[in-house]
Amino acid sequence: MRLESRYRWLPTPFRSLLLFVVWLLLNNSVSAGHIVLATIFAILIPIATFPFRDPQPLILKPGLAIKQLFIVLYDIVTANLQVALLILGPVKKLRPAFVKVPLDLSHEMPITILASTVSLTPGTVSAEVYPIPESLPEGEEPTERFLLIHVLDLADEEALINTIKTRYEAPLKEIFQC
Amino acid sequence: MYSEWIVSILLLIGGAFILIGSIGLIKMPDFFMRLHGPTKATTLGMAGVLIAAMVFFSSTQSGISVKELLITIFLLITAPISGYMLIKSAIHHKLKAKKGTKGLDNVEDD
Numbered sequence A: 001m002r003l004e005s006r007y008r009w010l011p012t013p014f015r016s017l018l019l020f021v022v023w024l025l026l027n028n029s030v031s032a033g034h035i036v037l038a039t040i041f042a043i044l045i046p047i048a049t050f051p052f053r054d055p056q057p058l059i060l061k062p063g064l065a066i067k068q069l070f071i072v073l074y075d076i077v078t079a080n081l082q083v084a085l086l087i088l089g090p091v092k093k094l095r096p097a098f099v100k101v102p103l104d105l106s107h108e109m110p111i112t113i114l115a116s117t118v119s120l121t122p123g124t125v126s127a128e129v130y131p132i133p134e135s136l137p138e139g140e141e142p143t144e145r146f147l148l149i150h151v152l153d154l155a156d157e158e159a160l161i162n163t164i165k166t167r168y169e170a171p172l173k174e175i176f177q178c
Numbered sequence B: 001m002y003s004e005w006i007v008s009i010l011l012l013i014g015g016a017f018i019l020i021g022s023i024g025l026i027k028m029p030d031f032f033m034r035l036h037g038p039t040k041a042t043t044l045g046m047a048g049v050l051i052a053a054m055v056f057f058s059s060t061q062s063g064i065s066v067k068e069l070l071i072t073i074f075l076l077i078t079a080p081i082s083g084y085m086l087i088k089s090a091i092h093h094k095l096k097a098k099k100g101t102k103g104l105d106n107v108e109d110d
Helices: A013-027 A032-052 A062-088 A108-120 A157-176 B002-027 B036-060 B067-092
Strands: A097-103 A124-130 A145-151
Touching: A013 A032, A013 B067, A062 A108, A062 A157, A062 B002, A062 B036, A097 A124, A097 A157, A108 A124, A108 A145, A108 A157, A108 B036, A108 B067, A124 B067, B002 B036, B036 B067
Parallel strands: none
Antiparallel strands: A097 A145, A124 A145
């Protein structure tokens, strides 16, 4: 995990890239003027706002991040179809459950991304990360974390935990190197 | 007019998924199961509507229109967060889950 960028003038390279793209998309144009303006904003805004923020881990494997993005997009489409079928099918057959998934990730940012992925994909909604920080003694870091998820139709708990860990968590660990 | 065909089909698919998501809201027996419809089925529905908008504006106006991609990105970021806030407050208020829900002892008090 690395929190600091290599260049001081570019503290958060991916946020800069995002700002650049969002500016061009908002204006719906790739004219020279907008590209210059977008570049200026993409460099100045992160420098101006960096001191207010908690440092977040940087994406260290951009190629893998893009691959993971497409895997998740594909999963969102299949999950949508699955959930649509489950909703239209008989309600009595559903087997709802709460499942605790042990987490290997340690930083909030990757955990947030994992929780969001889990919410958008196969029949699960993430509910809580245990232990809750407020319940711990002041200044103590939790040694072990769990993600509590609600499953709409649980067939096999072990298999579900395995899928989440290998398909979504392992790539995140790799991307952020933590 | 191929684009009109594409737009209509995409709108129908998008509308169908949003409808299914809303049916899920009515049909499901408890709060936790109701959350699954809006967090998932509607994502694809909105994607269908937005792609339809992209195709429509690209074919009727000069140049392609990609603004809609932004809406998709913001939706993908905010949908899980709002779902998370809802389920967190539901747990905090100790809403009853449907009888037979497994793993209820995994839920800790806060």
